[in-house]
Amino acid sequence: MDYRGSDTIAGPASADLLPDSATMAVKVVIVGGFGVGKTTLVGSVSEIRPLTTEETMTQAGAGVDDLAGIERKTSTTVAMDFGRISITDELVLYVFGTPGQERFWFLWNGLFEGALGAVVLVDTRRLEVSFDVIGRLEDRGVPFVVAVNTFPESPGYPTEELRAALDLDPEVPIVACDARTRESSKDVLLTLMRYLYGLSARAGR
Numbered sequence: 150m151d152y153r154g155s156d157t158i159a160g161p162a163s164a165d166l167l168p169d170s171a172t173m174a175v176k177v178v179i180v181g182g183f184g185v186g187k188t189t190l191v192g193s194v195s196e197i198r199p200l201t202t203e204e205t206m207t208q209a210g211a212g213v214d215d216l217a218g219i220e221r222k223t224s225t226t227v228a229m230d231f232g233r234i235s236i237t238d239e240l241v242l243y244v245f246g247t248p249g250q251e252r253f254w255f256l257w258n259g260l261f262e263g264a265l266g267a268v269v270l271v272d273t274r275r276l277e278v279s280f281d282v283i284g285r286l287e288d289r290g291v292p293f294v295v296a297v298n299t300f301p302e303s304p305g306y307p308t309e310e311l312r313a314a315l316d317l318d319p320e321v322p323i324v325a326c327d328a329r330t331r332e333s334s335k336d337v338l339l340t341l342m343r344y345l346y347g348l349s350a351r352a353g354r
């Protein structure tokens with residue numbers, strides 16, 4: 150056999166390579182409670198094979214993670230999801246997903262470093278996880294939008310009711326999404342980008 154050493158090691162697929170035209174990379178974080186669809190969203194939107202670290206739920210989660218309504222879920226993300234999406238030829242988003250439960254907060258310090266903004270993914274069956282997440286983002290001064298992932302059994306609330314329940318500032322965008330759909334997930338990220346753009350335009354005035 151003609152063994153040619155490292156020449157035979159496959160490089161990244163060409164789709165994984167960043168186009169030469171990309172001049173701006175922005176880091177955003179998807180955060181939310183257990184089972185709200187973070188891994189699904191990063192997976193549906195990413196143009197590279199998403200990196201996901203999952204581990205079968207351990208005793209550490211027993212009694213801590215509220216499983217109401219999501220009994221079928223048997224694994225939970227312990228570290229993070231990672232994906233990439235090109236918004237335009239020049240602008241690339243690096244998308245990180247991370248759990249919102251308190252026992253994962255140690256991950257937040259590194260993950261939020263350099264992040265321009267965040268998406269809080271919400272399941273209306275379990276809004277209480279989002280309270281902590283939103284409070285922490287506000288403490289850190291990280292701008293965020295709220296995306297409501299639509300599960301069939303989740304109660305639907307009018308946007309303003311949700312805004313009141315989550316105690317959100319009037320300008321914080323709230324959008325509905327289906328994290329399984331690329332277009333919908335991309336819309337969420339575009340909403341965040343537009344919001345960040347608006348904030349920076351206002352700050353620059």
Ligand SMILES: Nc1nc2c(ncn2[C@@H]2O[C@H](COP(=O)(O)OP(=O)(O)O)[C@@H](O)[C@H]2O)c(=O)[nH]1
Nearest residue numbers: 183184185186187188189299300301327328329
């Ligand atoms: N019906 C519906 N199911 C979803 C949606 N997003 C995620 N799921 C399902 O909900 C479960 C939890 O999603 P996952 O992405 O693992 O949640 P994570 O813990 O936030 O990463 C999975 O079984 C998904 O297939 C959605 O928009 N609609």
Ligand SMILES: [Mg+2]
Nearest residue numbers: 187188225226
């Ligand atoms: Mg996950």
